[in-house]
Amino acid sequence: MTTTATVPTADPAASAPPAARGRGRVALRRFAANRNALTGAVVLLLLFLLAFAGPYLTPWSHTDIDYSALREAPSADHWWGTNRIGQDVYAQVLHGLQKSLLIGLLTALTATVLASVVGACAGYFGGWTDRIMTFFIDLLLVFPAFLIIAIVSPRLRERGWIVFVGLLAVFGWMITARVVRSMTRSLKEREFVRAAQLMGVHPLRIIARHILPNVSSFLIVDATIAVGGAVMSETGLSYFGFGVQPPDVSLGTLIADGSDAALTYPWMFFFAAGLLVVFVLAVNFLGDGLRDALDPTSGHHRTRRRPRRKGTTHDRAAR
Amino acid sequence: MSPTVLAYLTKRLGYYALLLAVAVFLSYVLSSLALSPRGYFEGRQPPPPAASVEAQLTELGINDHTPLMERFGTWVSHAVRGDFGRTIDSSSVGEEFGRRIGVSLRLLFAGTLLGTVAGILAGAWGALRQYRFSDRAVTVFAFLLLSTPTFLLAVLLKLGAMKVNQAAGTELISFTGEKTPGLSGSAGTLLGDRAAHLLLPTLSIALGTAAAYSRYQRGTMLDVLGSDFLRTARAKGLTHRRAVLTHGLRTALVPMSTFFAYGFLALFTGAAFTEKIFGWHGMGSWFIDAIGKSDVNSVVAVNVFAAVMVLLSGFLADVLHAALDPRVRTS
Numbered sequence: 109m110t111t112t113a114t115v116p117t118a119d120p121a122a123s124a125p126p127a128a129r130g131r132g133r134v135a136l137r138r139f140a141a142n143r144n145a146l147t148g149a150v151v152l153l154l155l156f157l158l159a160f161a162g163p164y165l166t167p168w169s170h171t172d173i174d175y176s177a178l179r180e181a182p183s184a185d186h187w188w189g190t191n192r193i194g195q196d197v198y199a200q201v202l203h204g205l206q207k208s209l210l211i212g213l214l215t216a217l218t219a220t221v222l223a224s225v226v227g228a229c230a231g232y233f234g235g236w237t238d239r240i241m242t243f244f245i246d247l248l249l250v251f252p253a254f255l256i257i258a259i260v261s262p263r264l265r266e267r268g269w270i271v272f273v274g275l276l277a278v279f280g281w282m283i284t285a286r287v288v289r290s291m292t293r294s295l296k297e298r299e300f301v302r303a304a305q306l307m308g309v310h311p312l313r314i315i316a317r318h319i320l321p322n323v324s325s326f327l328i329v330d331a332t333i334a335v336g337g338a339v340m341s342e343t344g345l346s347y348f349g350f351g352v353q354p355p356d357v358s359l360g361t362l363i364a365d366g367s368d369a370a371l372t373y374p375w376m377f378f379f380a381a382g383l384l385v386v387f388v389l390a391v392n393f394l395g396d397g398l399r400d401a402l403d404p405t406s407g408h409h410r411t412r413r414r415p416r417r418k419g420t421t422h423d424r425a426a427r
Numbered sequence: 428m429s430p431t432v433l434a435y436l437t438k439r440l441g442y443y444a445l446l447l448a449v450a451v452f453l454s455y456v457l458s459s460l461a462l463s464p465r466g467y468f469e470g471r472q473p474p475p476p477a478a479s480v481e482a483q484l485t486e487l488g489i490n491d492h493t494p495l496m497e498r499f500g501t502w503v504s505h506a507v508r509g510d511f512g513r514t515i516d517s518s519s520v521g522e523e524f525g526r527r528i529g530v531s532l533r534l535l536f537a538g539t540l541l542g543t544v545a546g547i548l549a550g551a552w553g554a555l556r557q558y559r560f561s562d563r564a565v566t567v568f569a570f571l572l573l574s575t576p577t578f579l580l581a582v583l584l585k586l587g588a589m590k591v592n593q594a595a596g597t598e599l600i601s602f603t604g605e606k607t608p609g610l611s612g613s614a615g616t617l618l619g620d621r622a623a624h625l626l627l628p629t630l631s632i633a634l635g636t637a638a639a640y641s642r643y644q645r646g647t648m649l650d651v652l653g654s655d656f657l658r659t660a661r662a663k664g665l666t667h668r669r670a671v672l673t674h675g676l677r678t679a680l681v682p683m684s685t686f687f688a689y690g691f692l693a694l695f696t697g698a699a700f701t702e703k704i705f706g707w708h709g710m711g712s713w714f715i716d717a718i719g720k721s722d723v724n725s726v727v728a729v730n731v732f733a734a735v736m737v738l739l740s741g742f743l744a745d746v747l748h749a750a751l752d753p754r755v756r757t758s
Contacts, residue, residue, distance in 0.1 A: 251734060344700060
């Protein structure tokens with residue numbers, strides 16, 4: 109609420125109408141009033157700090173082995189204890205957290221870009237473009253992503269985690285694209301799009317200037333929640349050895365290593381597992397708060413939380 | 428069923444058949460290219476002679492020296508007659524399938540049913556009591572469950588059971604496999620043993636499912652509760668309860684029919700993890716083991732099964748949608 113006071117009133121370069129800034133202010137105020145969302149944002153910030161600054165606080169790196177301390181409980185020397193071969197759990201978990209956060213962010217970003225481009229093009233152009241793209245979307249939906257990633261994973265052992273990000277993204281954009289498609293179909297009939305069409309603006313420019321900004325609220329919320337989803341997929345696949353490969357670590361591989369001895373040596377398991385749940389929880393709270401803040405229909409009547417509008421009736425009926 | 432609905436459903440069915448054909452082809456090609464059964468045979472101890480490896484690969488129809496399209500052609504000609512070939516251990520894929528599918532269905536049925544019903548009820552109930560303490564409690568609990576991946580939930584349940592067993596001194600909660608091996612006794616004892624083994628896997632599937640459905644249902648229900656047609660129904664003289672049940676819940680279920688279809692995807696993945704962690708020999712653990720053994724025929728069979736199930740649930744959602752939403756009938 110206080111930050112908006114310093115916004116300059118006149119900026120000739122910005123084509124955004126004043127209403128847009130007003131809407132941003134409303135969204136910010138709503139967001140600040142939502143305790144869950146604020147908590148989520150703060151926790152996420154702390155987790156990022158922990159993941160990227162935390163490793164500098166300890167002399168141990170995630171690959172160091174301390175032969176004098178095997179399976180040692182947390183102490184001043186090893187803050188979160190050591191694992192069965194004497195590696196520092198604090199250093200390992202933080203490294204794993206880093207990797208999981210990076211994978212989650214990159215996957216969500218790639219998937220959202222893919223979804224908005226394909227969805228908007230399919231919805232805007234219609235006809236055969238739409239038919240082909242919809243077929244492609246449906247085809248990718250036929251297989252659980254887990255199956256395909258698991259099948260190709262033996263071939264990816266040497267390629268590293270960035271290929272893994274690509275795979276997660278390729279199988280994570282379809283439902284979002286469907287929603288963008290159906291939103292685009294209704295936006296296409298609006299006056300401002302009609303006006304742009306009559307003025308001869310290039311279709312791709314219309315999509316970039318008029319369509320995408322109007323679905324941005326949905327995309328922001330969806331991308332936020334997708335980060336949590338991507339991290340959950342990543343850790344699940346890594347848990348079974350289909351994801352991040354040793355010597356690299358992620359929260360998933362750490363949980364897999366620690367789960368067998370979790371009752372005897374809880375520190376090997378619960379730090380990684382706890383951080384994973386806290387991270388996804390914070391992302392979900394943030395996403396939920398953003399939805400409340402950005403959704404123009406919320407706050408009018410007793411409906412405040414909206415459902416995740418994935419594959420709505422409109423979408424199905426329209427086809 | 429009116430003719431328009433039938434025409435609509437027939438069109439959808441044709442579309443799904445096309446999707447299935449392309450998907451099966453792609454999964455065969457992908458599995459054949461990504462997995463290396465030759466490496467699996469050559470890596471055996473003691474190393475088998477090259478000629479024997481060659482012969483075994485050819486017999487299974489997965490020899491990478493045969494052109495891929497020829498292999499696929501042979502596979503399809505057998506598959507359309509219901510013969511999905513042999514696993515890498517030379518047992519019949521069909522028989523393996525028959526054994527595994529029962530295990531998976533027993534595991535999934537109770538968990539899904541319980542989770543869906545509990546989720547829908549919790550969501551609708553939460554919407555009716557929006558912002559009261561009970562609604563908040565359900566919301567927080569659902570968020571916590573939604574933020575725990577299935578595999579972690581399963582591991583945590585297992586750890587909890589181990590702790591309980593330790594404290595009790597006996598195996599109070601069993602969590603490995605479908606039944607106690609070598610147990611004999613009356614039918615009641617055997618059934619009780621199976622039920623005890625079902626407890627944890629069912630919970631790990633049901634909890635996640637219920638959390639997801641409760642959020643969706645709460646959202647759609649809130650939209651419906653604030654709608655004009657519900658107010659009209661009340662104005663018409665219906666009691667609040669009748670208006671909510673006959674006009675509210677039904678309408679709120681329409682968008683849910685789509686979620687049922689795509690929920691299958693998440694369910695299948697979750698079930699694979701659950702089976703593997705609790706030592707059930709179902710479809711999911713078959714798939715994971717088959718990848719480890721480069722067993723192309725088994726991997727393809729699981730893929731076909733998954734594709735058929737997804738499309739079938741998609742079709743069911745269409746039917747459900749046509750039954751619940753009058754707009755489909757008139758358009």
